[in-house]
Amino acid sequence: xxEASCRTGARARPPLLPLWLLLAVLAGxxxxxxxxxxxxxxxxxxxxxxxxxxDALPAYEGVAEILVQRLYPTPVVYRLGGSAFDxxxxxxxxxxxxxxxxxxxxxxxxxxxxxxxARPVVFCQVYNYDGTDAGLARRGVKAMPPAAKQLQAWKLxxxxxxxxxxxxxxxxxELADEARxxxxxxxxxxxxxxxxxxxxxxxxVKRLDRGIQGVWLAPDRQVLSAEVLREALSHSVRQxxxxxxxxxxxxxxxxxxxxxxxxxxxAEQVIAQINGLGGKKRDDVLALTRARVEINPLVARHLGLxxxxxxxxxxxxx
Numbered sequence: 645x646x647e648a649s650c651r652t653g654a655r656a657r658p659p660l661l662p663l664w665l666l667l668a669v670l671a672g673x674x675x676x677x678x679x680x681x682x683x684x685x686x687x688x689x690x691x692x693x694x695x696x697x698x699d700a701l702p703a704y705e706g707v708a709e710i711l712v713q714r715l716y717p718t719p720v721v722y723r724l725g726g727s728a729f730d731x732x733x734x735x736x737x738x739x740x741x742x743x744x745x746x747x748x749x750x751x752x753x754x755x756x757x758x759x760x761x762a763r764p765v766v767f768c769q770v771y772n773y774d775g776t777d778a779g780l781a782r783r784g785v786k787a788m789p790p791a792a793k794q795l796q797a798w799k800l801x802x803x804x805x806x807x808x809x810x811x812x813x814x815x816x817x818e819l820a821d822e823a824r825x826x827x828x829x830x831x832x833x834x835x836x837x838x839x840x841x842x843x844x845x846x847x848x849v850k851r852l853d854r855g856i857q858g859v860w861l862a863p864d865r866q867v868l869s870a871e872v873l874r875e876a877l878s879h880s881v882r883q884x885x886x887x888x889x890x891x892x893x894x895x896x897x898x899x900x901x902x903x904x905x906x907x908x909x910x911a912e913q914v915i916a917q918i919n920g921l922g923g924k925k926r927d928d929v930l931a932l933t934r935a936r937v938e939i940n941p942l943v944a945r946h947l948g949l950x951x952x953x954x955x956x957x958x959x960x961x962x
Contacts, residue, residue: 693719693918696757698750700725703769706907707749711914724752745921747914766917768910771863783921783928785913787905788819788863789935791826793962794888794903797937798858799830801901802886802949807833808858811845813866814838823860842869849876856885861899863890873897886947892959895940900947902938906961909934935962 693715697704700723708721748757748767757765767784788794799805810823820836827834835856839845845867849859859880861873877898880887889899913930920928938959944951954960 692717693745693747694763695719695721695747696749696753697721697723698748698752698754698769699723701750703904703907704749704753707769707910707914710907710911711747714911714915715918719747724756745918747918764921766914766921768914769905772865783917785910785917785930786932788890789903789905789909789932791819791823792829793935794860795823795826795830795832797901797903797935797955797962798860798886798888799832800952801939801944801955802858802947805832805857805886807835807853807855808860808888809835809837809852809856810860810862811837811839811848811867812862813864814840815866816862816864819862839867842867842872846872846876846879850879852885858886858888860888861890861894881943881946884947886943886949892938895938895943898940898943900940900943900949903935905932906934906936936960937962 693711695708695711697708712719712721745764745766746757746760748754748765748770750769751772754765754767754770757763757767765783769787770784771787798808808827810820812819816838820838824834824836835853837848837852839848852859859876861868861876873894874897877887877889877894881898886900887894887898889895889902891904892902895902909932913932917928917930936959937955939951939955941951
């Protein structure tokens with residue numbers, strides 16, 4: 645079997661987050677801090693882009709750091725810290741000129757940015773972007789890597805896969821359609837199971853057809869809870885099913901592999917959106933081109949899998 649082209653990831657795994665905090669990141673509901681601060685605590689030279697960071701989490705800060713390095717003039721960076729203060733205060737807090745583009749990293753930043761009039765907004769690291777905030781922003785970057793990349797990594801690690809189930813909440817037709825097309829190209833049979841609550845998700849996992857060999861968990865805050873995630877992952881391992889998860893934070897709980905965005909890729913697509921702000925195309929959300937993969941070797945061993953060389957020893961980018 646041909647090995648996928650990949651390279652070692654540039655960043656180390658961040659400290660393990662409690663599941664409740666991981667879910668708070670998805671929901672955009674962390675509530676702490678009182679006022680936005682500059683990232684480095686020092687006044688930054690004015691630039692033609694302002695960056696709003698939802699919180700001091702690696703998935704947000706990593707993208708912001710790369711943008712600061714690659715954009716010129718140097719952007720002004722503000723961190724919300726999951727702030728609970730009225731986002732409308734941002735009009736006074738943001739010391740940027742009218743019309744300067746804003747890059748909103750994470751859901752809180754997107755919500756705050758879209759309340760500031762007369763400034764174009766580009767969003768990223770927002771999973772559920774079909775709501776009002778993203779509609780107002782008009783331009784963004786998807787938070788999930790391409791489905792084809794995710795399945796490529798999964799099949800490389802578990803070549804026995806033939807039938808998998810994708811579990812999502814309602815309203816994710818675009819993801820389901822992309823996943824079906826990618827599964828067909830990968831010669832996989834994919835069953836999309838739509839659930840409406842965390843309890844329904846757990847019920848669905850436990851009632852999956854015996855022919856299902858893998859479970860694909862989408863980062864859908866509508867149907868995820870810490871308790872259900874733990875139980876669903878534990879049940880899948882006991883039943884000999886491999887689980888593709890959306891975050892390395894889920895690996896210690898029984899996921900076989902995690903696939904997430906690669907910070908440099910996110911930054912590249914954000915810059916492409918900034919450069920295209922003067923164009924006529926609207927309602928544009930760019931896809932990512934790479935995927936960062938981590939595996940759980942203990943689960944791989946439990947499932948009787950041999951970890952291929954490209955996936956040995958750390959995180960890799962496909």
